[in-house]
Amino acid sequence: MRKEDHQGKVSKVSASEIEEAIDDSYLDTTFFQKAGESENVHFSSVIKEIEGEDEKTYLVKIRPPLFFLHGLLSNISRALSGIKNTKIMDNEEWLKREVEHFKELYPEMSADYVQHDNAFLMEKIDGEVAKKVLCSSDIEPSKKSEVICEMADALKLLHEKGKYHGEPNTSNCIIDEEGEVYWIDFETQYDESLTDLEKRARDLEQLLLSVLVSFREEGEIGMEDNEIIEIIFDEYGDEDVLSLIKEDTSFPLVGPHRIFQFSSDSLIRFYQAQWNIMDYLGNNWNIDLEGNWDFEFEEVFDLSS
Ligand SMILES: Nc1ncnc2c1ncn2[C@@H]1O[C@H](COP(=O)(O)OP(=O)(O)O)[C@@H](O)[C@H]1O
Ligand SMILES: [Mg+2]
Missing domain, CATH: 1.10.510.10 (Transferase(Phosphotransferase) domain 1)
Known part of the structure; x- marks a missing residue:
């Protein structure tokens, strides 16, 4: 990830820590996640916590490559299910929608894209x-x-x-x-x-x-x-x-x-x-x-x- 991708946006989180979190999650997949390993088993993304320089906690939300398979299965399951007319978006659309909603609804909190890595950086809600x-x-x-x-x-x-x-x-x-x-x-x-x-x-x-x-x-x-x-x-x-x-x-x-x-x-x-x-x-x-x-x-x- 390049430093300029998020600099000046969520400036309290160091670029190297974001990079580390993203690299860490790259091969993650919930297929191998055992029940009980995580409090929230979620299927479309990986979330990593980062401590900011302002003592706030930030979250970086990533959809690693293998999650496209989850997304596909999830969409098939949606198509079969009574919950019609919904779909999981591709990475770019997802990021735009997620960041835009978060910023607009919670303007007091920091949030931004990490464009280069298709990740979403946001302040953790306490x-x-x-x-x-x-x-x-x-x-x-x-x-x-x-x-x-x-x-x-x-x-x-x-x-x-x-x-x-x-x-x-x-x-x-x-x-x-x-x-x-x-x-x-x-x-x-x-x-x-x-x-x-x-x-x-x-x-x-x-x-x-x-x-x-x-x-x-x-x-x-x-x-x-x-x-x-x-x-x-x-x-x-x-x-x-x-x-x-x-x-x-x-x-x-x-x-x-x-x-x-x-x-x-x-x-x-x-x-x-x-x-x-x-x-x-x-x-x-x-x-x-x-x-x-x-x-x-x-x-x-x-x-x-
Ligand atoms: N901004 C946030 N503040 C606090 N907790 C969060 C925040 N965003 C996500 N989480 C936690 O991470 C979990 C998964 O995040 P979510 O955005 O729902 O991802 P998924 O698409 O994988 O369901 C949530 O259920 C919540 O527990
Ligand atoms: Mg969720």
């Missing part, structure tokens, strides 16, 4: 990943429901800024000590053919499912799934998005291969949560099996005749 907060047995249920509201609220703010996330799950969200929510990881994009409203609706659906499956059992935080869905809908509040979800949702039966995307630990819970979302939405049972076949549940299982 906090916990939402999934960890929601799963923690040390955190009060009332605090968890506040966190859920804040997540919905932050997603709404993002949408109001004319942005969408692409993969708003509980691993792509960080909660700091003051309860402030930061959405991260903008490397998935929706199909251009979707309208902005549709993109927002797809985001909100993903948030709903990901929050529900953070709990191994329904009722774990003293609220049934329908109550959690209700507070997310209430907090998000945009009637146009809500009615689109009610009319046309991608659930249920999102393929089991997407379980990681939603950061779920249990397949049974994964389907139960989808079922509960459909149940909440009530009258509309457009089963979109694996994203390929649209048919009316009532037509197939018409018990009235």
Whole structure:
């Protein structure tokens, strides 16, 4: 990497340390990553920490060559899955989107490209990943429901800024000590053919499912799934998005291969949560099996005749 690539942008991190982190990750691949080796098994990138000269911690996010294979598999899996119309971008597009979103949403934090090596350098957000907060047995249920509201609220703010996330799950969200929510990881994009409203609706659906499956059992935080869905809908509040979800949702039966995307630990819970979302939405049972076949549940299982 050449020094001038990042000089004057994130100046508190030395060029040689960035270079070292990138070199270190070059042959990394999650195919060989054992469960438990890392707290967050993520499939599309490698993240290395670097201490800055200003005593802040910085992260360099890299997509090493072997990860193109992950990206390809992930896109195949997306194509098969009920989460339609999303794709992982190529390195250049990914970097542009990720850096642009991070800078615009968090102008007080440093972030930049390391153009030459296709890496993303950003300040580390001091906090916990939402999934960890929601799963923690040390955190009060009332605090968890506040966190859920804040997540919905932050997603709404993002949408109001004319942005969408692409993969708003509980691993792509960080909660700091003051309860402030930061959405991260903008490397998935929706199909251009979707309208902005549709993109927002797809985001909100993903948030709903990901929050529900953070709990191994329904009722774990003293609220049934329908109550959690209700507070997310209430907090998000945009009637146009809500009615689109009610009319046309991608659930249920999102393929089991997407379980990681939603950061779920249990397949049974994964389907139960989808079922509960459909149940909440009530009258509309457009089963979109694996994203390929649209048919009316009532037509197939018409018990009235
Ligand atoms: N700016 C950041 N501050 C703190 N933690 C971060 C930051 N960016 C990423 N992380 C951590 O690294 C994990 C993986 O990063 P992410 O950008 O989601 O990569 P991936 O695309 O591989 O999922 C996140 O779940 C989070 O725990
Ligand atoms: Mg992620």
